[in-house]
Amino acid sequence: MKILAVDDDRIILQLLEGILASAHYDEVVYCESAERALDLIATEEKSFSCFLLDIMMPGMDGIELCQRIRDLPKHAETPILMLTSMSEKSYIDRAFSAGASDYLTKPLDATEIIVRLGVAEQLMKERRSVAESAGVIDSLIEVLDRTTQHDLEEAIDLGKMDRLLRYPAFESYVFQSGRGALFLSTVFAAKVRNIEKLHRIMPPLEFKNFLRTAASAIIGRLESHDVYLSYRGEGEFVGVIPRKGQLVLKALGGEISIAIDESEGNHTAKLPATASLALAPSSPIRLPTRGELSRAIWHAIENVRRITSPSAQQVSRRWSAGGFPAAVARLRQENDDVKEDLREEFAQMLREQLNSEIGEHHKRSQISRRRSLPGIFK
Amino acid sequence: MSQENSRQFSAALSEEFEAVRLRYLDTMETTIIELDALLGAIGRPDVQERALEGIRFRAHKISGTAETFGYPRMGQLAHQVETAVDQRARLSASGPTKQIEALVETLLVEMEQTLDARVYAPQAARV
Numbered sequence: 001m002k003i004l005a006v007d008d009d010r011i012i013l014q015l016l017e018g019i020l021a022s023a024h025y026d027e028v029v030y031c032e033s034a035e036r037a038l039d040l041i042a043t044e045e046k047s048f049s050c051f052l053l054d055i056m057m058p059g060m061d062g063i064e065l066c067q068r069i070r071d072l073p074k075h076a077e078t079p080i081l082m083l084t085s086m087s088e089k090s091y092i093d094r095a096f097s098a099g100a101s102d103y104l105t106k107p108l109d110a111t112e113i114i115v116r117l118g119v120a121e122q123l124m125k126e127r128r129s130v131a132e133s134a135g136v137i138d139s140l141i142e143v144l145d146r147t148t149q150h151d152l153e154e155a156i157d158l159g160k161m162d163r164l165l166r167y168p169a170f171e172s173y174v175f176q177s178g179r180g181a182l183f184l185s186t187v188f189a190a191k192v193r194n195i196e197k198l199h200r201i202m203p204p205l206e207f208k209n210f211l212r213t214a215a216s217a218i219i220g221r222l223e224s225h226d227v228y229l230s231y232r233g234e235g236e237f238v239g240v241i242p243r244k245g246q247l248v249l250k251a252l253g254g255e256i257s258i259a260i261d262e263s264e265g266n267h268t269a270k271l272p273a274t275a276s277l278a279l280a281p282s283s284p285i286r287l288p289t290r291g292e293l294s295r296a297i298w299h300a301i302e303n304v305r306r307i308t309s310p311s312a313q314q315v316s317r318r319w320s321a322g323g324f325p326a327a328v329a330r331l332r333q334e335n336d337d338v339k340e341d342l343r344e345e346f347a348q349m350l351r352e353q354l355n356s357e358i359g360e361h362h363k364r365s366q367i368s369r370r371r372s373l374p375g376i377f378k
Numbered sequence: 379m380s381q382e383n384s385r386q387f388s389a390a391l392s393e394e395f396e397a398v399r400l401r402y403l404d405t406m407e408t409t410i411i412e413l414d415a416l417l418g419a420i421g422r423p424d425v426q427e428r429a430l431e432g433i434r435f436r437a438h439k440i441s442g443t444a445e446t447f448g449y450p451r452m453g454q455l456a457h458q459v460e461t462a463v464d465q466r467a468r469l470s471a472s473g474p475t476k477q478i479e480a481l482v483e484t485l486l487v488e489m490e491q492t493l494d495a496r497v498y499a500p501q502a503a504r505v
Contacts, residue, residue: 011398
């Protein structure tokens, strides 16, 4: 450890020399003024790794010297121990404000000096170790960033999470769960608003972490309803809730807000504090077939795309600006849409029930009856 | 520090310390002459403030070193001088100096006695 000791009292310097030499600190430079100390710091080839500074010195005092040393980037973390007599206690606060790490009071105690220097040395070693580790971590993150670059459209594997399935597994789960298990289930989609911008400004690992946070936010809110979720690219998630999903989603509201962690590492990005996740359900499925589930997934995705598209947001803003009549008109329209959906669902359900209950034999009978009674089914 | 290292450290330090203590006593004679001159200058209004400043500076140095070398009373007296000069500066820069002069006188007597005796008081030393 290379030490610079500064004190205008030559006797104190000699005393320090004796103490430090006895403790085998061999790389010590002594000087009698703050000005000379700054010259030494500027010109020494090998940097000092610890400073011992007297506070009260003629000319520039130890506190100002401490501040000047701290202002040098290479000594932002270097231990600075202030030497002060008991009568200078009032200066201690100022010394710490100026960046001092520790202080030693005069009369000097040899053992105390050695102990404090030992602590400073240990601290410095740990900081160096942390800095080296941080460097290694930064390099690894860079490599990972390069190797984990994903297109926005890609259905990134978000890693292991309870109730989060990769997209192919999700489809298999939905199609193979059986009609009974998915009776009255609701397929829904969720999409992160402004995902293109977030994908552009976030480093790849942070983007993936953000998507994990979004997945976790959805699952966390629907966990008790046996939700299964999957990420399918473009900031879009699809999920299925086995029973009474419509009610659950309605209770959840149309939006989830997600906090975004501050960007870290070498390539930090200026990120918004939160992102918004829009939710849209498909129609409930009574007794789902494979084709019907596929349609439900697409229906939910189209719904969520519609509400998150920039034009939809403009329309929404225009409606908000239109006041009460516009709001009433919007509610009426929504009401009509819901009625239409229900009519369609009901008709579909009846068709299915007829198909499954009557069977091929009855169909054939009906066809032959139709032929014999041509007027009834017209 | 292990016990063996500690023993070696103490032995090496004792030798170094004794050499520095003797040098300290050598410089004390100069300090006595300087303090005496400054004490005489307190009575002159044109240099009074500079004289007090000089006294305070030297007293501060003595209070920071004397006890280390085994002279605690000298250190305490020097500290009293330093405090008295500071108090006067805080209360009134043109205030009386009698108390300060008396304290400096006591300090000088203590320093002279120390030099005359050249007594080392190891029980009081901090090193």
